[in-house]
Amino acid sequence: MSELRAAADGQRYRSASTFAGLGPVSGIDPKRVQTFWRSVERYVPGATVRSGLHAPRRLIVVSGWACENRILSDGRRQIFAFVLPGDAVDLQTAADVGRRALIALTHLELVDAGVVASGGSREAVAASQAVERAIRAREDRLFDQMVRIGRLTAKERVLNLLLELYDRLEAVGMVKEHTFRIPVTQEMFADTLGLSIVHINRTLQQLRREGLITLRAGAVTLHNRERLASLGCYHAAIT
Amino acid sequence: MSELRAAADGQRYRSASTFAGLGPVSGIDPKRVQTFWRSVERYVPGATVRSGLHAPRRLIVVSGWACENRILSDGRRQIFAFVLPGDAVDLQTAADVGRRALIALTHLELVDAGVVASGGSREAVAASQAVERAIRAREDRLFDQMVRIGRLTAKERVLNLLLELYDRLEAVGMVKEHTFRIPVTQEMFADTLGLSIVHINRTLQQLRREGLITLRAGAVTLHNRERLASLGCYHAAIT
DNA sequence: CGAGACTTTGACCGTAGTCAATTTATGTGG
DNA sequence: CCACATAAATTGACTACGGTCAAAGTCTCG
Numbered sequence: 381m382s383e384l385r386a387a388a389d390g391q392r393y394r395s396a397s398t399f400a401g402l403g404p405v406s407g408i409d410p411k412r413v414q415t416f417w418r419s420v421e422r423y424v425p426g427a428t429v430r431s432g433l434h435a436p437r438r439l440i441v442v443s444g445w446a447c448e449n450r451i452l453s454d455g456r457r458q459i460f461a462f463v464l465p466g467d468a469v470d471l472q473t474a475a476d477v478g479r480r481a482l483i484a485l486t487h488l489e490l491v492d493a494g495v496v497a498s499g500g501s502r503e504a505v506a507a508s509q510a511v512e513r514a515i516r517a518r519e520d521r522l523f524d525q526m527v528r529i530g531r532l533t534a535k536e537r538v539l540n541l542l543l544e545l546y547d548r549l550e551a552v553g554m555v556k557e558h559t560f561r562i563p564v565t566q567e568m569f570a571d572t573l574g575l576s577i578v579h580i581n582r583t584l585q586q587l588r589r590e591g592l593i594t595l596r597a598g599a600v601t602l603h604n605r606e607r608l609a610s611l612g613c614y615h616a617a618i619t
Numbered sequence: 620m621s622e623l624r625a626a627a628d629g630q631r632y633r634s635a636s637t638f639a640g641l642g643p644v645s646g647i648d649p650k651r652v653q654t655f656w657r658s659v660e661r662y663v664p665g666a667t668v669r670s671g672l673h674a675p676r677r678l679i680v681v682s683g684w685a686c687e688n689r690i691l692s693d694g695r696r697q698i699f700a701f702v703l704p705g706d707a708v709d710l711q712t713a714a715d716v717g718r719r720a721l722i723a724l725t726h727l728e729l730v731d732a733g734v735v736a737s738g739g740s741r742e743a744v745a746a747s748q749a750v751e752r753a754i755r756a757r758e759d760r761l762f763d764q765m766v767r768i769g770r771l772t773a774k775e776r777v778l779n780l781l782l783e784l785y786d787r788l789e790a791v792g793m794v795k796e797h798t799f800r801i802p803v804t805q806e807m808f809a810d811t812l813g814l815s816i817v818h819i820n821r822t823l824q825q826l827r828r829e830g831l832i833t834l835r836a837g838a839v840t841l842h843n844r845e846r847l848a849s850l851g852c853y854h855a856a857i858t
Numbered sequence: 859c860g861a862g863a864c865t866t867t868g869a870c871c872g873t874a875g876t877c878a879a880t881t882t883a884t885g886t887g888g
Numbered sequence: 889c890c891a892c893a894t895a896a897a898t899t900g901a902c903t904a905c906g907g908t909c910a911a912a913g914t915c916t917c918g
Contacts, residue, residue, distance in 0.1 A: 436755075450762065450766055452766070452770065452852060453852075454852075456770045457770070458765055458766045458769045458770045460762055460765055472755075472759075479759070479762065479856065480759075480762055516675075516711075519758065520711075520718070520719075522761050522762075522765070523689065523699055523718065523719055523761075525765065526697055526699055526761070526764065526765055526768065527689055527691070527697045529765065529768050529769040529813065530697045530768040530810075530812075530813035531691065531695045531696070531697045531810075531813060533905080534905075534906070565863085565864065565865090566864075566865065566866095567863095567864080571769075571770075573769075574768065574769035574770060575906070575907090576906070576907050576908075577864095577865090578866090578867090578906085578907070578908080578909095579905085579906050579907070581865065581866060581867090582866090582867090582906090583906095584865095585866080597915090613691060613692075613693075617718065772873080773873075773874070804895085804896065804897090805896070805897065805898095806895095806896080806897095814874070814875090815874065815875050815876075816896095816897090817874085817875070817876080817877095817898085817899090818873085818874050818875070820897065820898060820899090821874090821898090821899090822874095823897095824898080836883085
């Protein structure tokens with residue numbers, strides 16, 4: 381990917397309000413922002429985020445998309461979750477290499493949650509709580525994901541996932557006119573939703589034919605969100 | 620269930636060393652054990668464990684089996700995990716009623732993790748760390764479960780799950796001669812593994828015909844664990 | 859313009875689901 | 889200890905959702 385491309389990528393997948401996902405963390409003391417930016421880790425698309433050697437690490441996404449996945453020895457892959465700007469993840473120690481990896485899907489900027497939430501100032505406390513909430517929200521989504529692949533039909537799975545992404549991106553100002561950018565190939569959808577790539581393709585075609593979604597050039601539009609939620613067994617978590 | 624039955628149930632699903640699953644917690648100060656037992660919560664089969672009203676609660680299973688599940692409005696059910704003696708779970712607040720419930724499968728005894736890990740004594744610290752590890756182990760298993768339902772075949776799913784249960788129960792001394800008791804109906808297997816009850820039945824039959832497992836009257840025997848692990852894509856987590 | 863990644867399509871297959879009936883536990887009350 | 893009620897397991901026949909294979913078409917980017 382060229383420098384130019386990388387820049388565009390950065391723009392496209394950066395939240396309007398960088399720490400929006402952390403709620404209370406926005407409007408932080410400029411002096412501390414300095415500290416954040418000094419500790420930013422950057423990854424290029426396809427790179428594996430390094431995990432802690434001994435202790436687990438908690439990270440916050442500043443910009444870009446990532447996914448958590450596992451690859452089986454025979455090549456099968458399961459993507460567990462997508463990680464978006466404002467999200468928190470915790471990476472285990474090197475011990476579970478091969479069991480769960482965090483992979484950058486775009487240019488990715490991360491900060492250590494410890495840095496954001498350190499110090500005893502009122503805002504650091506707020507940040508710490510926000511990180512806590514984000515970690516918890518992530519775990520809740522793992523259950524949604526399990527329901528998707530365990531009990532929903534192909535069509536439901538796709539709609540349900542798109543709706544989740546929609547809501548999460550909307551919360552950080554990354555949805556415009558019912559549309560958001562999505563750096564996810566059909567192969568990745570397949571590996572997320574427990575389906576084959578061919579079947580994902582056909583399911584998407586069907587959704588398009590039915591006028592439910594628009595999906596091209598890495599941008600998705602959801603028409604009639606209410607109807608999609610009903611068709612996709614989607615119920616947003618109470619936050 | 621009769622009183623007699625209940626007693627048998629208690630015996631059958633109690634770990635040999637009650638807190639064995641917590642490792643370091645075993646061999647605890649008798650005075651503190653008193654405290655534990657005063658705070659034990661008991662549930663009958665089928666009961667829903669009550670969640671915290673405002674704050675999340677962390678619980679440790681002393682005896683019995685439970686499962687975490689979600690039931691969709693159209694009746695479909697997904698079981699997320701089985702909870703065994705020695706395991707820790709965290710229950711969210713009442714806010715996510717309907718999204719994740721903890722259901723007793725047998726007579727069930729729980730203690731609050733806070734009680735076990737409270738105080739500053741050396742053993743309380745050890746207990747606290749053990750609870751931490753148990754919570755983390757639980758989360759790791761969620762990923763294994765996702766791989767099962769997302770990427771394994773029916774046969775692999777069944778074997779993989781049985782092997783996980785085997786290893787977890789063995790760790791707390793509840794496996795004897797490659798055999799353990801398992802209070803799980805085929806319908807529950809189906810709802811765990813994202814399959815239909817009929818297909819679970821046929822898969823089990825096949826495994827029996829192939830001489831890989833024995834399963835009757837709520838007891839499972841795994842013959843040739845190595846071979847099963849290979850057939851079930853099973854790799855125990857590094858602990 | 860060419861290479862490689864990604865998407866799309868068709869033909870065919872097979873794993874797993876559905877429906878419905880039967881058999882076999884399991885547990886309760888008499 | 890037996891009879892009945894209910895839950896759980898089993899079986900057969902048939903269906904269908906989704907997988908596999910293979911080829912062609914598109915899009916990106918260097």
